[in-house]
Amino acid sequence: MTAHAVRTGVWFIGARGSVATTATAGCAAIAAGLHPATGMVTETPPFADSGLPPLTSLVFGGHDTLDCPLPKRAEALAAGGVLPHGLPSAVRAELTAADTEIRPGGPHPGDTRTDEELVAAFAADLTDFARRHDLARTVVINVASTEPAPAEDDTRLPASSLYAAAALRAGCPYANFTPSTGLRSPRLQDAVDTCGLPHAGRDGKTGQTLLRSVLAPMFVQRALPVRAWSGTNLLGGGDGAALADPAAAAAKNAGKERVLADTLGAAPEGEVHIDDVPAMGDWKTAWDHIAFDGFLGSRMILQTIWQGCDSALAAPLVLDLARLLARAHEAGLTGPRPELGFYFKDPDGGPAALSEQYAELLAFAGQLRAAR
CATH class of the missing domain: 3.30.360.10 (Dihydrodipicolinate Reductase; domain 2)
Known part of the structure; x- marks a missing residue:
């Protein structure tokens, strides 16, 4: 692929939820010049030469257990004042295209598949998505509803950890924008340590x-x-x-x-x-x-x-994370990225104060720039 043809996948867990719908519609609106990139830190001058994938190169898909089509979900958000009036119609084609890439999540009530079978199925969805769209890489971001913390005697992985394990198996950088367990399950520790992929934080910091x-x-x-x-x-x-x-x-x-x-x-x-x-x-x-x-x-x-x-606060941040993790993966960076603590309540180490986290994020932008 030539440089201008490189495309990057963004795979949302909870792809028909408010955050994912707002991010998908917002990316289309910004790429088309309909709205400015308000709230997107990666669209500010310090990141201009860091080699981040352009918004026009992002291809959206995801998993969800809901079946409400994205255009209809966007219309509901516009009716509630979350999206601008008329935007769902203006980006209907992009929402429809993303909706065709949403696969059934799980486990559903009565689902008899084992954890291994679920992880394999989710990973296959990711691999198929990347193959069909000839993607350079796909970043998986969990924006699903918060799940309870697992009990000590649970014998099954929580849903968030099943999706996280599938991301690693499919070779995808991963971010958990929810408080759910995700990669933090002890049962995934070996896979996390050996995955050779960049991943970031837990629980987005929005308000x-x-x-x-x-x-x-x-x-x-x-x-x-x-x-x-x-x-x-x-x-x-x-x-x-x-x-x-x-x-x-x-x-x-x-x-x-x-x-x-x-x-x-x-x-x-x-x-x-x-x-x-x-x-x-x-x-x-x-x-x-x-x-x-x-x-x-x-x-x-x-x-x-x-x-x-909340979804309007979160959407620009998850787009930032998708671009930053994609670029980190391209640059050969692996493991937890404490430099992205700016975006999380529960980061992978680093300072807790926002000003210090922002300084680390700017330094990370410089590191990505130097790796071009």
Whole structure:
């Protein structure tokens, strides 16, 4: 293939969900010049010469257990104000093309296939996708609903780990944008250690935790002890329904608390509560209440409110990750990429503060540039 013909696959786990639909529609809109690349860090000047695959070269597919076609899902998102009015019609051809590349996920209720059979089937889907589209490589990104953490006595791999294992078997770089287990299962450790592929993080950092990774270092740097840090999330849509399960919510909150513990040295008092409010649709409100000590013991409080659309916050980040991991793979980089901690609540090592993570990301862009 000539350089201009090289194409890169982006395979979403949860390909008919809000995040994947928004990312697929958004990529098409940006590539066509219909909208600017707002929120895409990889479209800023520091990444201009890093050899990232152009947005026009990305080919989308994925796994999902739902059967709602992408054009219809995009129309629902536009009706809810997530996508601009008229965009689903403008990029219908691209959404339809991506929808034809979505394969049934699993395991479904009553599915009698073993873990090995499921992994083999998912890996075959990836291999077939790459072959039919003559792709240089495919990046697999998990954007499915949060699953509960597996119990110690579980004899089966969780679904997220089945998909992750399939990505490794098919030779695909992988990122887990959810709190689900993914590659972090002990049963996959040998495969992870020997895969020779770049992979990144767990649980995307889009809203409340993004603010925490900025504010927590401020308190440390100003020598202001934090006494308590409490939060509440109100959200609807698929995430709200999934996180109504206490076990799934606990998996989600672990990442939020980790940022504070890593930055402050210990987790402060306080918890994060997640409430499912179906009427909010794909929008969410996150509120934080921070109690801290000032000079001579004066008691102070900082409160923050973050209101936004999770899928619109996440979509540019998963496009960034797809491009960065594809380029890392092309450059021969392997293993966990702590340089991508900027995007995750639970990164593969590295600093916890956003400013330091951003500096590492810029250094990574320079490393990719030098490898051209």
